[in-house]
Amino acid sequence: MFEVAELGHKVSKSEYNKKVPELRTQLLTLQQEISSEDFSVIVLISGVDGGGKGEVINSLNEWLDPRFMRTNAYDSPSDEEQERPDFWRFWRTMPAKGTVGIYVGSWYSEPIAQQVLNKSSDIQFQNELTHIKQLEQELADDGTLIIKCWLHLAKDQQKKRLKKLASNPETAWQVTDRDKKHLKLYDTFVDVAENVLEATSSAQNPWLIVEGSDSRYSSLTVGQHIADKIKQHQIARKNYQNNSTYIPTENQLNVLDSLDLNLHLDKKSYIEQLNFYQGKLNKLAREAHLKKISSVLVFEGWDAGGKGGAIRRLTHALDARNYQVIPIAAPTDEESKQHYLWRFWRHIPRAGRITIYDRSWYGRTLVERVEGFATDEQWMRAYSEIRHFEESLTDHNIIVLKFWLHIDADEQLKRFKEREQISYKQHKITEEDYRNRAQWEGYSLAVNDMVARTSTRSASWTLVEANDKRYARIKVLKTYCDKLEEKLASL
């Protein structure tokens, strides 16, 4: 695979000086153009030590317009990063639409290093590659252009380079013990890299292998490759045809119909159970906090289904320092320039804390689907995107609970009318709520699909019979208690 990059490509200084201005013009013009287009560009610069990654990145930094570009470097993760799933540190620094993100080190660095040093099992490694492919696929589906460049250096050149650096007192510092160790591991490294590159080169996101011995050659090659890929991507985006259309299945059994909405609790047993479960939750949540178990709780449900009330009964038992309620509002402009999951990723709790989402990423499969804000392709794709996202949370030992608060249409109307009578609830009822009622069937189908496709073993839906608020609140409390108990017992 790497033979093409051991041919001794070189660019003379005069040729370089002739080509750079023309390339810069291309790149700056393209940056200018895409600044108002709806995709972002991710450029990964990876490769062997001494392959000249630093030089290429410095060239790109010089050539590109810093207004639409940012370089992301990743040292060892900070504690804030370690407390979240592995990909969180990459999500938090994703380039916004219209901009270019240059990655020094990326999601490839750790998996490759671990495998070379024999610290990860083959299964772990394959698993990591799968996650990388999912991530890149999801970004590409969102329109992101991912340009992956691998800088290669043959073993003897590698040796020569280190020797030369070490012999000059001015540059000897550049040769670290890590470099010497890596040289010994060169063959293993190249083997692992070959595997990784093969496994993660898709038609959409292929790797470019670049010879790294001459930095003028590699900088020009990478720069030109970026310009070419951007041009291709612009054309592809223009010609893009959405071919996926949703064809509804007839006579589907609806999981919501099976719920017994007559379930209820009398006031006395409600008060008893409320006190009992709030007390229990308080204890369990304290223990979870100490043991650094985080929770992500999602509340979805019909308008007036009682989400707010259920959340308040829950948070009443929690320490306000340890939870955040994130009510989902319209995305800010920083948020709408990112993948739709980004605005949820940013609120993932630190270790031992709780984030409660009042509505969530499921909006994609509910309101956005029903109201046509997302294309069929987008919301159909969302199921697997969401499964991967939630999997990355549960893999990180985070509790994920999802509640659907279910009421019937009569109960909803009754509650709308009640709300209009209570002064501090009036703001909750708008014209839109009545409009949404008209779409009951469509929403019902969407909920059914959502539950069917996103109830996984580690992140299943809890359907809550919520015509009786008391019953619903206790069920929510009890479910969270049970989950915490189970998790704490498993430690």
Place this chain on the structure above:
Amino acid sequence: MFEVAELGHKVSKSEYNKKVPELRTQLLTLQQEISSEDFSVIVLISGVDGGGKGEVINSLNEWLDPRFMRTNAYDSPSDEEQERPDFWRFWRTMPAKGTVGIYVGSWYSEPIAQQVLNKSSDIQFQNELTHIKQLEQELADDGTLIIKCWLHLAKDQQKKRLKKLASNPETAWQVTDRDKKHLKLYDTFVDVAENVLEATSSAQNPWLIVEGSDSRYSSLTVGQHIADKIKQHQIARKNYQNNSTYIPTENQLNVLDSLDLNLHLDKKSYIEQLNFYQGKLNKLAREAHLKKISSVLVFEGWDAGGKGGAIRRLTHALDARNYQVIPIAAPTDEESKQHYLWRFWRHIPRAGRITIYDRSWYGRTLVERVEGFATDEQWMRAYSEIRHFEESLTDHNIIVLKFWLHIDADEQLKRFKEREQISYKQHKITEEDYRNRAQWEGYSLAVNDMVARTSTRSASWTLVEANDKRYARIKVLKTYCDKLEEKLASL
């Protein structure tokens, strides 16, 4: 001072249940109103241990609409926070305009704790109080309503409470060794608190002292206080009259006129010095990175003054992993809902890294002043706000360098014409650039004021004679080298 909070205020359960719905209505209505107004509300809940802070915060969390409210809790600082100035963790979580931020722990917690435990000298302590006052003043100047509540508990009640908690196995966990230690320190704590409260109660931002023995009383009192303060603030904002108007001084000596714009370098010595200083900078920057010295570099200057070129000559010598160039663009909507300094705070580098601002917070005193985007009051206030901001950086041992790249009007015109000839520079020249030229006098005056008022000993301006690009670039490089050398020698 605390006598008023030892009178045994109580609210019966029935009175509480009667008052809460009315208070909630008030609070929710107010939140609704201010959600479209242009100020944020900060609520600090502080006080003695056992003063019922948790209960009050939980009540507020239940009463307020989570869409416009967020609770900020502060554990010990994360490593990302420790690597920035003390206030950075508070800046990063400031509530946006139209929303309420409830603070559990705040900028008061550490200074008080340190003083009680006798770990800070009186001078340090006074210094911290000064910084707190500055911060609150600046937020208030920006329209922020700061509501500060102190929950008090008399010593004997404190004892009684801990005893009661400890005697019940269900609640004994709540009594920590820290509590026992704090009880011993009660008198000292109250003394320190009294000092702090006196020193930081201004007419604009006074403290409310609340008796904390009965949580129904304290929750209602704090809740009602918040509602009242918001109402007052709305009226005050409506009646607000800006009385500060700028009166220019005649015949001011302009510091820019004293610059010798004939200074220049021939090509040969330029190349020599460029190589020399880039090599030197590379070494120094590496050492600074290892020693965790961060730098904040600010580039301001006339349009076409050569900021971009100077920055590129500088970054050429740096490792792309360790610096970020932040070109100042129009604020995003998340940014424009914050204090104008917020969007600069968010980019303050981690330890050992470099942030280069291509234009900066000085926009307030330059373009915003000259074009009238900021009121006279706002830009006149900005000088001291900026001094405090930069002081917080230099206090944290961060290098702050500010460059003004100075050219004359003829040189500028010449460069505009040149740019129009170079394809990849054409995008840099717009109508606006020519319009700005017409304001040369106004800008000149603004620059002079800016330099005069914000050149401090620890963060002085470097005025760069930039009619000759070569001379300017070398001066920038040399200045940064000198500063790094000086800083490293001082460690």
